[in-house]
Amino acid sequence: MSDRLLSPSRPSSAVRAPLVFGGLPEAEGWERVPITPRDRVHFRVDRDLPLEEFRTDAPDGVTVSYDQGDGLYRVDGAPGSASVLADWVKAWCARHGASTVGLRAETDVRRRSPRDLPPAFLADLCRHYGPVSLKRLQRNMSTIRLHLPDPDDLGQQVYEWVLKAVSQYDETKGVPFGAFLATQLSKWVHDLGRNAHGRTAADTEHKQQKAIAAFIAEHQRRPSEKELAAFMGQSVATLRRNSQTVATLNGLRNLQSLDGGPDTAEVLLPDSSEAPDEIMGEAEQTLLSHALTAACAPDPDARRDQRAGQPNVLGWATWYLTTWGGRTKTQLSNELNTSVRNMNVYADRVEKALKDRLAELAD
Structure with missing residues (x-):
């Protein structure tokens, strides 16, 4: 996975040869395109931008990238x-009818652009480290499958x-690059x-699962x-509150209709002329909940x-918990450790x- 030498006590024949990608030793490839400092502006928007036009209008020497999965520019x-770029981004978005969300200017970011590397070098490097990474990730597969089942x-x-x-x-x-990647x-x-699902909820689940695994390893x-609370150095009340956060997180993951076609499930309604008002009220809430999901x-x-x-899990949580859960967006923002602006984008x-779905129900 790297060009590190084995133990000096080993015979010289045990020295691992440097990896070669696209005809270049790995170290030489990095030397050709060294990592360089730059200033960076991160932001999201409340509507999609015309990306190619945005790139064309960017000042000379400025590059634009877009992470489709996170919606992050x-x-x-x-x-x-950094400050000049931030002002330019806000002005450009405003002219095109978009508002920036969570804009952040960062200085002295050290990065390289993969496309600057020799194409054969980059292709061979990915062919080598892709399978190596998959093997390394086997220990994390139960977590990965929750998010990437395919x-x-x-x-x-x-x-x-x-x-x-x-x-x-x-x-x-x-x-070595292999060690850094690992x-x-x-x-x-x-x-x-x-x-x-939000930083706080995910971190809480991770800490609880690690503590449970450590306790099982020690006590079988x-x-x-009470034992878990003591093991984690928490009060029982804190553990219960955190456990509720984890239960909510798992409940969101297990909403099958978020990943399957919810419209394929038939919702049966009682006859309003025969059913009492309280049943019709429950039926209407069921329809609304179904439409939200x-x-x-x-x-x-x-x-x-x-x-x-x-699946728009953050949007679902924002709507459901503020509508029926008695939470404010400020409370949710603190619990999920995400900004109210970010919640509003998803909501x-x-x-x-x-x-659109409520209009269909009304018809």
Whole structure:
């Protein structure tokens, strides 16, 4: 996985030969395209931008990238240009009827563009490290399958992670690329849950699962509530509150209609002339809940790597918990560790789809 030498006590014949990609030794490939500093502006928008026009209008020397899965735009420019770029982005979006969400200017970001590497070098590197990464991720597969159940989607995600590591790898630190990639993979697997369900909820679930696994390894049985609280150094009340967060997270994952076609399930309504008012009230709530869940399902016409092709879990949680759960958006923002603006972006997507579905129900 790297060009590190084996132990010095081994015979010289045990030295691992450097990896060669596209006719270049790996170290020489990094030297040809070193990592460089830049200023970067991250942002999302409340509607899709005409990306090619945005790139064409960008100032000279500025590059634009777009992460379809996260709906995140990145604008890179020369060091010292962060504030100017941020103002330009806001003005350009405003002229095109879009509002920026969560705009953040960052200075001294060290990155390389994978496309600057020799094409044969990059292709061979991905062919080598893709299967290596899949093998390394076997220990995380139970978590990965919650978010990427399709093997084709997993394969695509792994190669995206390899390219992400290529862009972030700093060859001057003396750490082999293979070792750097291995450490980042576990972090990025954890980020799958954080991105989909909110940072606090995903982190809470991760800590609880690690504590339960450690307790089982030590005692060969699952802990009781009091034992788990003591093991984690928490009060029982804190553990119960966190357990409720985890239960909510798992409940969201298990909403089958978010991934399956909710419209294929028939909803039976009682005859309003025969049913009492309270039953009709429950039926109306069922219809509304069904419409909300259906509005959060993936768009069947969108690709899986697009935001519209993913279940809109954050939008569902925002609508459901503020409508029936007695929560405010500020409370949810604190619990899920995401901004109210970000919640509004996902909730607005729900609103557009929900209006259409409620109109159909009214007919």
